[in-house]
Amino acid sequence: MNAHIITIGDEILIGQTLNTNAAFIGTLLSQNQINVSKTSVVGDDEQDIINEFNVCWAKNDLVICTGGLGPTIDDVTRKCIVQFFESELILDQEVLADIKERFERLKRVVTKLNEDQAMIPQCAVPIKNRKGTAPGYWIEQDKKIFIALPGVPSEMKEMMLSFVIPELKNKIGDLKKIRKTLSLLTTGIPESTLFQKLGNLSEILQGAKIAFLPNQFGTKLRISDEAEDERVVDLKLSEIELRIKALVGRYIYGKGDDDISETVCKLLIDRGMRISIAESCTGGNISNRLTNISGSSKFFDRGIVAYSNAAKVELLKVDEETIIKFGSVSEEVAKEMAIGIKEVSGTDLGIGITGIMGPTGATDGKQIGTVFIAIADDTDVFSRKFLFGDDRILNKDRASQAALDVIRRYLLGISLET
Template identity: 45%
Template sequence: MNKVSIISIGDELLIGQTINTNAAYIGEKLTAIGYEVIRNFTVGDNREDILKTFSDAEAISDFIFITGGLGPTHDDITRSCILEYFQTDLVFDEQTFERIKKLFEKRNIPMPEINREQARVPRIAKVIPNDYGTAPGYDITKNGKRFFVMPGVPYEMRGMMENTILPDLKNYIQSKNIFYNQKILYTTGIPESALYTKLEDIRPLFDEVKVAFLPSQFGVKIRLSMRSNDEKFNLKKIKFLEEKIRERVGDYIYTDEDLPIEEVIGKILTERKLKLAVAESCTGGLICHRITNIPGSSNYFERGVVSYSNESKIEILGVNPETIKNFGAVSEQTAIEMARGVRKISKADIGISTTGIMGPTGATETKPIGLVFVGYSDSEREFAKQFNFADNRVRNKDKTSQVALEILWRALTGKI
């Protein structure tokens, strides 16, 4: 009744030239309103393969979402495959043609004759308007199965989904009394395997509430979800399991909202009217970048300093030259002095710092690639934490920015 397959069409997807963000978006949006996505197909610009994929998807799904291949050029063959699969022909749609003309007029460029052909749509299709491009979408029903055909251009597809398709499907599934509920717990500072081990004694509960662990370099999401005809039942079961999980790993959960840790920190700093300053060496401004991605960060972020060289650490932050001489730029002592220095010169309430060896060069016998120190300083205490990451420079920067923000979050919430 609510099973979905997603078909993404285009050679560029198969050869890795384009990342398939469409399928991820469609899957996320449909899941959120109660549909069950059971299969993702990716197929090239080949007629036989496309037709077979249509058939395979129809056999297992109630709703089939197709993106790509609706453009005006010779390699865009989705429309012709639709005609063949549904045994229909094309008709000229005047409303679609007017939309296309107005789009070119708005851009103040002449409309190529080839775009007129895009106003010819399958006779059996209900047209899905495209507010952002020239290719219309199609809504086709066959044997109780519903096909949605959309352009592969992400913002055009999203416009059709948000303006037309999702509202319709949301009304449909509500009429069938199907409820999907989920809760996502966002963790940091603990790997997936360790999380799973800590929850070992409550694994039997995973049979009733579906649990997924979604790791990334920024942490692990724990998704709890249920689908049934009783929304209150879903919410009760999810809440019960959430409480059990929090009892075991609550110290690693920084939010249950769809917010990055830097936004969670920003809310705390704003509520407490605290100012933050950051001194970065190995992360090169990445922490400041993440903090200032959040609207309103000017309320709590005082300044950031990228002190990459030893000279800048000494001249700007006031790090003692003897500290660097005796312990090195990558050391606990230097990290603390960097955090203290940026806090003092900015008159902020809190200073944090990073110093480390990102690789692939720079290692010594005692200081390997991936060695990082994160410093913290406020009016009452100062400390630094050591971390040892791997040898990928970019990932090391990402991980260092995350642990620095984690330390800040833990300090603000009394967990450290």
């Protein structure tokens, strides 16, 4: 089954909004053995949209489009669908009841605009929207499937997971060839060094495909292979995983879409340890990532963003002398921050991080991108110096990733040094 994903909206074409929808749908389809042949983006122009429907519907078994189903005048997708499938709009009582019930719950008044969203193309089965008002459409014609979903990511996602994917699975049944992907997530090692450490790739891969995907959080290794028997692919991928782990296992913190904060979260909960974080240069980024994990209150007690020197001294008991002698960006201050937050919080571990994120702030001997991270336990304090790039936002991500990796390495007994 070949699929094409169309994203509709000027805001995507001209880059004002990121195309997270195509990414999400692409992931789900691939995971379910549906081949995504191509994705495209077209603007909010009726003729452009209908042209794209024509091209994609001719070449594929499945077309999924998102966007343009909202209540305002710039939303033209419904009109295009009616025209393309030569259908007409009819009122769906069930959709109308859903909309009214939703507004009731959020204590808002139903407007005429919202009610109009219950008018759906006659050729379509409505897809329930549990997160908003615009329903999706499921249309089957000529043994092909056309699906239209709203552009609001949370609404589209819920519909994909609770309706579209289960329905597609029903339709497809068993497929002949199973394609599977294994993603190993590394951090703390440059892409080219990783490539070298892996050595003879064809021996490791035995015919499978590999991609190296670097970003500010590390390099993802995406390995994929296919076979007629699912167990054969699974076995092969797990053998590849073992061979890769034997060579570069210390850098691997997770699989698939894991965030390293989830890895750290599991390790801390397993060990029954609590942690507190003292951040200067990352400004709350680390605490924010840890608290993105549901259940983080089990191990995360508090964080202090000590941006000013006064805050470091008052809240973390950093010695003013240390700041004067070594500078606020120094190994010594990072260590005192780690010890300080651990003491004031009474947690098992404390993290201290200080650095220069740019674009300004370089001092003699300390260039932009310099970061010191320390971790304190009951008996000792360990630290490491890092050197990142010159982009402030990327550096905050890199530094928070490195800090979370310091915690991971500490808990697994891996040296903090490369």
